[in-house]
Amino acid sequence: MRAMPLAAVPSQSASTAALATVADPILSVNGVTLQYTTQESVVTASFRVSFDVHRADRYVLLGPSGCGKSTLLKAIGGFIDPVEGVISVGGRKVRGPGPDRMMVFQEFDQLMPWKTVEENITYPMLVSGRFPKSEITDRARRFIAKVKLEKFRDSYPHMLSGGMKQRVAIARGMAMEPDVLLMDEPFAALDALTRRQMQQELLELWDETRFTVIFVTHSIEEAVFVGSRVLLLSPHPGQVRAELNCHHLGMAEQGTPEFGRLCKDINDMLFDKQLPEDCSHG
């Protein structure tokens, strides 16, 4: 599946994905407890969280600040080991970071400033050895075209706007054809108009290539129209509150009563118990 040419994925996904959804999830998080250490104490970020992600899911982790959603994503990325529970991708237990789970960060400095746009995308392909050398440039250019940055192929990151940098990061992630693409509030640092455009482009890209993505956000609206399924986490420490479907609600449905109702339900669930929640953790 991984090394398969991209064009073949959408045509196959309809049949294989339907079977896969029942049989085996691409990613499973099972009873995972995560802790991180600060200078003074050990903090539990999430407690016995379980969920499954299937092929071509747009799976959203949603919760207020301090619910450990970013920590959870980093654990899936392999940067943090769970103190309890198991995370597995494609049936293999996650042990450390790897290019089968490419990550798109919120921060613009995730790009290597000493490499051009194209080099930023080819570099991970080169060092991971996931693709034959002859294919790499071609693949990079294909994905640069997908995120509409052909004119900036040889530009250095410092010449790009924030939105363009995020597009490069997304292209870099997608070009690796990871089992899951992990996105940690990728649009949070963008201005509202650019954010809107990027959300739309992300959905278009997904429609074309049907990659699997886990998307962390703290915006309820973004969760509902970007995601196909939403995992709601309660704050401090993060525990699963609900898992909801929103595959039927896209950007076009924004403003419809159904969209509004779901957003309100989510809002109520997030804030019913602890309304003046302290937001000291990110």
Place this chain on the structure above:
Amino acid sequence: MVNSVQAFVGRDKICPPVRAEFVRESVAKAPVGEVERPLSVWARISNNAAVRRIFVLVVLGLVWEGYAVYVDNPLTFPRLTEVLRALSTDMGSGVLPARIGITMQVLLVGYGIGIALAGAITIVASTTRFGSDVLSTLTAMFNPLPAIALLPLALIWFGLGNISLVFVIVHSVLWTVALNTHSGFQSVSDTLRMAGRNFGLKRTRLVFGILIPAALPSIISGLKIGWAFAWRTLIAAELVFGASSGKGGVGWYIFENRNNLETANTFAGLLCVILIGLAVEMLVFRTLEVKTVRRWGMQK
């Protein structure tokens, strides 16, 4: 909307007047006037850093010449023209180039070994917390110690000779470069580190693939400071025992001419030290910066 406005008015709060809306079907491409205007020739010349620096040098030279004429004592303060004449004579006769050659040879060997050691130590130190602690402690201890202060010890250990010189140069380069490289590594953002690990890079591959290029601004400034330290240390060391090692370098040239009361030549030696320093700064380090960190927007 109108209702809410009236409601505000009713409560005696200030609210802006409601005005008519308008939409323009197309914005006329009427002449906007000045869109872009080239700067004047003078403004462009004064934007050139080299021109400005040369101007500063010319002013300094004039001040020197003026003061020397005023003092009128070539034994203590020769005129710039005399110094330049001495410089060109000794350059032409091959005396000074030979001295420079000797100095540069020792310097480059010491500088090279210093950088290599600094690189190796920092890379080892940056992979573990303990290594990092060891390096921090060592640099904190040795960085404030002037390398020249080790010369007496070096002379006991290695005798009069180039090995002693190289030893003190290595000492002067090593800790500065290591300190700068290490702090450069530490200031690499977590995001970039995680991105590198995400690609599957570990340990030395992560160091060479991500940390070194990302820390290049501090590494280059470490190399610059290390170069200046090495240069100073070597000239000082040569002043102390340059000739005993057989053939003297620029430092010995300065010392020798002072002994002979050839003040103009002494100045020529000093000028030489300055000019080489400037040349290395402008040609080597500036070029390195322009081709790397400035091009990448990591340094203004």
